Amino acid sequence: MEPTQARVDLIEPAEIEAIVASHNRQPRALIAILQDIQGKYRYLPREALEQAAEMLRIPMTQVYGVATFYKAFHLKPRGRHTIKVCMGTACHVSGAPLLLERIAQELKVEPGGTTPDRKFSLEEVRCVGCCGLAPVVVVDEEFHGKLRHDRVRRLLRSYA
Amino acid sequence: MGAMTPIELERMREEARREARLGENGPRARIIVHMGTCGIASGAQKVLDGCAREIETGGIQGVVVSTSGCAGLCSREPMATVELPGRPPVKYAGLDAGKMRRILKEHVLAGRVVEELALGVGEERRGAQEAGPGEKLSGDNGYGGLPRLADLDFFKHQTLIALRNRGRIDPEKIRDYIREGGYRALARALTQMTPQEVISEVKRSGLRGRGGAGFTTGMKWELCRNSPGSEKFVVCNGDEGDPGAFMDRSLLEADPHAVLEGMVIGAYAIGASHGFFYIRDEYPLALKRVGTALEQARETGLLGADILGSGFSFDAEVIRGGGAFVCGEETALMASIEGLVGRPRQRPPYPVESGLWGKPTTINNVETWANVPPIIEHGGAWYASIGTEKSKGTKVFSLVGNVVNSGLLEVPMGIPLRRIVYEIGGGVREGRKLKAVQTGGPSGGCIPERLLDLPVDYERLTEVGAIMGSGGMIVIDDSVCIVNLAHYFLSFTQSESCGKCTPCRAGTWQMKRILERIMEGEGTARDLEKLAELAEAVKLGSLCGLGQTAPNPVLSTLRYFGDEYEAHVRHKRCPALVCKPMIRFRIEASLCNGCQVCARQCPVEAITGVKNEVHYLDSEKCTKCGFCTAVCQFDAVVKEPVAAGM
Numbered sequence: 188m189e190p191t192q193a194r195v196d197l198i199e200p201a202e203i204e205a206i207v208a209s210h211n212r213q214p215r216a217l218i219a220i221l222q223d224i225q226g227k228y229r230y231l232p233r234e235a236l237e238q239a240a241e242m243l244r245i246p247m248t249q250v251y252g253v254a255t256f257y258k259a260f261h262l263k264p265r266g267r268h269t270i271k272v273c274m275g276t277a278c279h280v281s282g283a284p285l286l287l288e289r290i291a292q293e294l295k296v297e298p299g300g301t302t303p304d305r306k307f308s309l310e311e312v313r314c315v316g317c318c319g320l321a322p323v324v325v326v327d328e329e330f331h332g333k334l335r336h337d338r339v340r341r342l343l344r345s346y347a
Numbered sequence: 348m349g350a351m352t353p354i355e356l357e358r359m360r361e362e363a364r365r366e367a368r369l370g371e372n373g374p375r376a377r378i379i380v381h382m383g384t385c386g387i388a389s390g391a392q393k394v395l396d397g398c399a400r401e402i403e404t405g406g407i408q409g410v411v412v413s414t415s416g417c418a419g420l421c422s423r424e425p426m427a428t429v430e431l432p433g434r435p436p437v438k439y440a441g442l443d444a445g446k447m448r449r450i451l452k453e454h455v456l457a458g459r460v461v462e463e464l465a466l467g468v469g470e471e472r473r474g475a476q477e478a479g480p481g482e483k484l485s486g487d488n489g490y491g492g493l494p495r496l497a498d499l500d501f502f503k504h505q506t507l508i509a510l511r512n513r514g515r516i517d518p519e520k521i522r523d524y525i526r527e528g529g530y531r532a533l534a535r536a537l538t539q540m541t542p543q544e545v546i547s548e549v550k551r552s553g554l555r556g557r558g559g560a561g562f563t564t565g566m567k568w569e570l571c572r573n574s575p576g577s578e579k580f581v582v583c584n585g586d587e588g589d590p591g592a593f594m595d596r597s598l599l600e601a602d603p604h605a606v607l608e609g610m611v612i613g614a615y616a617i618g619a620s621h622g623f624f625y626i627r628d629e630y631p632l633a634l635k636r637v638g639t640a641l642e643q644a645r646e647t648g649l650l651g652a653d654i655l656g657s658g659f660s661f662d663a664e665v666i667r668g669g670g671a672f673v674c675g676e677e678t679a680l681m682a683s684i685e686g687l688v689g690r691p692r693q694r695p696p697y698p699v700e701s702g703l704w705g706k707p708t709t710i711n712n713v714e715t716w717a718n719v720p721p722i723i724e725h726g727g728a729w730y731a732s733i734g735t736e737k738s739k740g741t742k743v744f745s746l747v748g749n750v751v752n753s754g755l756l757e758v759p760m761g762i763p764l765r766r767i768v769y770e771i772g773g774g775v776r777e778g779r780k781l782k783a784v785q786t787g788g789p790s791g792g793c794i795p796e797r798l799l800d801l802p803v804d805y806e807r808l809t810e811v812g813a814i815m816g817s818g819g820m821i822v823i824d825d826s827v828c829i830v831n832l833a834h835y836f837l838s839f840t841q842s843e844s845c846g847k848c849t850p851c852r853a854g855t856w857q858m859k860r861i862l863e864r865i866m867e868g869e870g871t872a873r874d875l876e877k878l879a880e881l882a883e884a885v886k887l888g889s890l891c892g893l894g895q896t897a898p899n900p901v902l903s904t905l906r907y908f909g910d911e912y913e914a915h916v917r918h919k920r921c922p923a924l925v926c927k928p929m930i931r932f933r934i935e936a937s938l939c940n941g942c943q944v945c946a947r948q949c950p951v952e953a954i955t956g957v958k959n960e961v962h963y964l965d966s967e968k969c970t971k972c973g974f975c976t977a978v979c980q981f982d983a984v985v986k987e988p989v990a991a992g993m
Contacts, residue, residue: 213686214686215684215685215686216686217686217687218666218667218669218683218686219666219667221669222628222667222669249687252688253669253686253687253688256669256671256688256689256845257668257669257670257671257689258669258670258671259628259668259669259670260669260670274590275590275591276590276591276747276748276785276788276819276821276835276836277590277591277747277748277753277821278590279590279832279835280748280749280821280823280824280826280827280832281748281749282977285972285973285974285977288972289974292950312629313588313590313629313670313672313839313843314588314589314590314591314592314593314629315384315629316384316587316592316593316596316597316629316630317384317385317388317421317593318421318591318592318593318745318747318748318753318819318821319385319421319422319424319747319753319754320385320388320389320421320422320424321747321748321753323388328631330384330387330388331388332385332388332389335977336974336977336978337948337974337977337978
């Protein structure tokens with residue numbers, strides 16, 4: 188975990204407090220709390236996790252365990268846009284590996300990584316359930332179906 | 348609002364039906380845009396927005412635009428349905444905003460069907476819900492040359508029970524669900540049946556768990572009911588993780604109340620007071636729509652205290668998953684609901700005895716719950732009349748992969764696999780040859796072409812080394828390398844293994860390593876033996892379903908495609924020309940017209956040549972990424988076998 192100084196400064200203890208309180212400070216809501224925190228910061232800053240652990244009166248190890256077990260959580264700052272390349276079976280047999288390779292090449296970043304300018308984070312994801320449109324790439328919330336690898340550059344350019 | 352009673356519910360239904368009627372006092376036309384995730388991904392939002400804007404700017408009166416969930420035929424999205432008074436509905440496919448404007452102008456306003464954009468006419472639903480099996484549409488469709496929707500190959504073999512409201516209702520409006528007969532089964536269960544009678548009816552139906560394992564639902568409920576304890580829970584497992592499967596997503600998005608109604612009926616039968624919908628993090632639309640459904644059910648008095656004046660109280664909440672495949676396993680899922688790391692535990696005790704927080708808990712899959720209301724309404728015997736001896740009713744499948752019509756289908760159990768692939772699916776895409784059909788996701792297996800006449804039911808699929816699974820059905824053509832496919836599934840389970848037990852954690856890793864060696868062209872005959880041995884060990888020794896079934900893709904492909912493994916190992920040859928060390932790329936001079944497209948795509952400048960002249964591919968530089976083959980429109984960049992290491 189190496190959040191940059193600038194990011195750390197952005198964390199408002201009052202915001203974390205409000206999130207935890209909105210779940211009635213229940214430890215069983217830990218996953219939902221982490222989802223809300225990530226919804227705010229796009230990743231889970233260490234300070235936020237420590238504060239949540241304290242407020243829920245559970246050990247930090249438990250919070251860390253949950254935060255690292257589930258794939259939805261990120262411990263490092265993320266890009267402004269998240270590109271998810273679907274690696275479901277239908278996409279796999281319809282050229283998704285080629286597509287992923289192409290995007291990685293265009294962005295010069297490995298799957299799981301973030302571009303140095305923090306514009307894009309690239310992820311391989313399990314089936315997004317749009318198999319009829321394989322291969323599928325999801326940028327933020329937007330789905331791009333039947334995407335051809337020679338359209339990748341144009342797609343990436345369309346994001347500011 | 349006042350207390351909801353069964354009589355009030357019927358009154359509401361009548362009212363909703365009146366409101367929906369087109370003609371004299373109502374609207375003169377209705378346009379329904381189908382907005383599942385697939386539809387939206389294909390541009391349904393633009394179709395909807397364009398349509399709404401046109402109506403507004405044109406000052407068009409009396410035309411209602413509404414939305415519904417997935418219409419089933421994903422490969423033809425976006426789709427919309429047009430309804431005019433006294434005429435059968437017309438379904439359009441492959442739309443965009445411009446085409447929708449044309450339909451609005453010609454069909455909606457002038458009454459002339461736009462035939463070249465229309466898919467078919469009439470309802471797709473045959474039989475199941477309203478009049479029991481065998482119902483037929485009236486003969487004349489009133490639209491001359493258009494085929495009836497129910498006669499199209501994609502729809503005609505389908506029987507809709509779980510998907511009964513497909514394309515007919517707005518999933519964000521409880522009144523739409525009630526209009527189509529919703530919550531009638533709940534009213535009947537709560538006011539006319541004892542919990543034991545509900546259980547008997549579900550047992551009579553023969554309904555088995557649609558999540559994959561196929562345990563008898565009525566039996567599960569009975570065990571849970573008979574477990575001692577004053578507090579019990581019900582859970583809807585919507586953590587649909589199998590790649591290639593989207594039945595649950597579609598159902599939750601298109602008809603959340605159908606699932607909820609089933610759950611409330613189940614809760615009444617079991618004696619549970621609280622329920623959880625555990626839904627995958629990757630399904631934002633499903634999460635939203637189930638949340639809305641719960642709110643509306645609460646406001647309408649169909650959830651909460653003293654439901655329909657029966658004295659039975661029940662409420663439910665939505666839990667958003669964290670993105671871990673293993674949480675589809677019921678004990679891991681429960682740990683996740685409790686806010687913990689989702690690791691499975693040993694069974695017994697089973698959840699029906701000791702589930703959430705140690706209390707008796709019934710966990711059923713989305714589709715299982717959705718089947719419950721029709722069973723209560725039409726009776727278990729009716730449901731049991733559909734399907735085969737041991738697999739009753741229907742099953743929803745997502746038919747995807749290298750197939751012409753991909754989409755969501757609901758068919759009677761026992762239907763031959765061949766009919767699904769060739770009639771409903773329209774055969775293999777781009778005229779290629781069928782190699783196999785993969786069912787059951789990473790826990791399932793590959794069924795080869797020669798076994799395609801197999802009737803689809805739990806037992807028969809298991810016999811051939813596949814499983815029913817949750818319903819993903821992936822059509823695979825001859826461009827797919829079977830070793831690569833086995834490796835794909837194994838990599839999946841390997842990375843999703845929670846790491847708790849050694850056979851799964853280490854065994855799948857070793858199996859993956861062996862497959863990689865084979866794909867690299869370095870496999871030996873001994874590797875094949877080891878692979879089979881390890882597969883058996885992982886199967887026997889793993890703690891939960893994930894590990895116990897992880898070797899299935901390897902075992903089934905070894906069983907049916909042994910020659911393809913042999914080709915890799917013995918002859919260092921990949922028959923599908925996929926494994927990179929065993930192929931090389933070359934430009935076929937007689938086909939190349941020098942368009943330069945491939946050269947521009949090549950990331951390593953391995954392709955050279957001037958415009959309009961035959962290009963040259965330098966295999967020393969080539970990294971075999973395949974970008975060139977994918978863009979060449981003249982099939983001039985060819986792949987050919989080469990002995991590995993050369």
